[in-house]
Amino acid sequence: MLRKVLKWTGGILGGIIGAVLIFYFVMRIVVNNKRDKTYTVEVRMLSIPSDSASVAEGAHIYAIKGCGDCHGKDLSGKIFVNDPMVGVISGxxxxxGKGGRPAGYSDKDWLMALRHGLRPTGKPLLIMPSYEYYKMSDHDVxxxxxxxxxxxxxxxxxxxPSIGPMGTILSGLGKLPLIPAEMIDHSHQAAQTVEKTATAEYGKYxxxxxxxCHTPSMKGGDSPIPGGVPVRDISAAGNLGKWSLGEFQVVMRTGKTPDGRxxxxEDMPWEMTRQxxxxxxxxxxxYLKTL
Ligand code: HEC
Ligand code: HEC
Structure with a gap:
């Protein structure tokens, strides 16, 4: 009897393991094919200023877009996920400098990365969230x-960057935005400039x-980071609807909420929003109040 049960459960277990392995290998093929794709895009060239006021404006954009969370404050790169299952994800x-961008990295190459999520060769960058940047105005880029x-x-x-088995499965299932180039409208025509004033319109931008993280509707949901805490609703339907501008400012600058949390x-990047x-x-x- 016992032997029969063991044989039976062993069979089921074997079946499950087999199914998981097949599933994993299928996902790996799917993901590798996507990583190997070469994109042909038309890069609209911009003239890049070099005066110190323009550089300072760019530094502010680097700070508020949170580029430093993945590329470091001095831009020298860093590992921000190192997990045997998910993989090594490094900016x-x-x-x-040595180990940095290749010699001859051109204005076009910067735009390929920021507006298309692509390397100079046309192959996709991994994880680099260009889907959040490609609508940035020409001026800001x-x-x-x-x-x-x-x-x-x-x-x-x-x-x-190298992607582990869990990272492969999550990206195959669309739970990890591994290949930003897939999430970008490569023919999008960004605005030349946006008016920078305290309006809901600029807030939307x-x-x-x-x-x-908060999703385009700002209603939040599951974390985009494997194992991360749920993302809160920051539309007027969430806590924000009850907060004054002053209270919201404190949350953005210190991560302290009016109700004492x-x-x-690491969950809500207020080192970024602080800036x-x-x-x-x-x-x-x-803008959030209008939602
Ligand atoms: C969530 C983390 C993350 C954030 C935030 C991020 N990056 Fe990246 N970025 C990456 C990763 C990872 C790579 C390398 C991808 C690869 O090699 O496949 C990358 C690559 C790049 C590249 C391409 C370099 C090359 O070799 O062609 C540029 C340029 C770049 N990032 C600029 C930026 C700028 C500017 C910002 C802010 C506006 C930014 N990144 C924000 C993760 C990030
Ligand atoms: C990397 C993901 C991520 C990004 C980017 C991000 N948030 Fe969050 N945010 C979170 C998570 C996760 C929480 C919930 C944290 C918790 O409950 O401990 C949160 C919480 C908040 C809260 C508190 C809400 C409440 O009811 O307590 C506010 C306000 C907020 N975010 C605003 C913003 C704004 C504005 C931006 C863009 C400028 C932003 N966040 C960008 C992940 C993110």
């Missing part, structure tokens, strides 16, 4: 690139940086 050293080009070289070799920067100006926070507040 490139963007400087011209040009100023951002001005800053990126101005940063002094740092020698720092960063391990290249800024909220692109929140949409990757301390949000962790928004008062005007930018007000614009976001006005």
């Amino acid at each position: 490139t050293n963007l400087t011209s 040009a100023h951002l690139v001005a800053y990126l080009k101005s940063v002094p070289p740092v020698d720092h070799a960063v391990e290249e 800024l909220s692109m940086s929140c949409s990757g 301390q949000l962790k920067n 928004y100006t008062d005007m930018e926070i007000e614009a976001l507040y006005r």
Whole structure:
């Protein structure tokens, strides 16, 4: 009897393991094919300024877009996920130092990365959230690139991204935005400039940086980061509907909520939102209140 049961459960277990393995290998083929695809896109060239005021404006954009969370404050790159199951996910050293961007990295190459999520070769970048950047105005992208080009070289070799079995399965299922190029409308014509005033309209533009986690409707949901805490509703239907501008400002600058919770920067990146100006926070507040 016992032997029969064991044989039976063994058979089921074997079946399950077999099915999981087949599923994994199918996902791996699907994901590898997507990684191998070469895109042909038309890159609309922009003229990149180099004066110090433009560079400073670009530095502010780098700060409020949270680029430093993945590429480091000095742009020298860093590993931000290192998990045997999910994989090694590392932001490139963007400087011209050793281990950094290749010699001859051109204005076109910067635009390929930021607006299309692609390498200079046309192959897709992994994880780099260009789907949040491709609608940035020409003005903002040009100023951002001005800053990126101005940063002094740092020698720092960063391990290249590699995706583990769980990372492969999650991206195969569409639960991990592995290949941003797939989420981009490559013919999108971004605005030349946007008016930077404390209006809901400008808030909507800024909220692109929140949409990757809070979703485009700002209603939140599951974390885009495997194992991350649920993302809250920041439309007027959530707590924000009850908060004053001053209270919202404190949340954005310190992660402390009016009801006494301390949000962790790893969950809700307030080290990033801390760097928004008062005007930018007000614009976001006005926009979120309309939802
Ligand atoms: C969530 C993490 C993350 C954020 C935020 C992020 N990046 Fe990246 N970025 C990456 C990763 C990972 C790569 C390397 C991808 C690869 O090699 O496949 C990358 C690659 C790049 C590249 C391409 C370098 C090359 O070798 O062609 C550029 C340029 C870049 N990022 C700029 C930026 C800028 C500017 C910002 C902010 C506007 C930003 N990144 C924000 C993760 C991020
Ligand atoms: C990397 C993902 C991520 C990004 C990007 C992000 N958030 Fe969040 N945010 C979260 C998570 C997760 C929580 C919930 C944290 C918790 O409950 O501990 C949160 C919570 C909040 C809260 C508190 C809501 C409440 O009811 O307590 C506010 C306000 C907020 N986010 C605003 C923003 C704004 C505005 C942006 C864009 C400028 C933004 N977030 C970008 C992940 C993110």
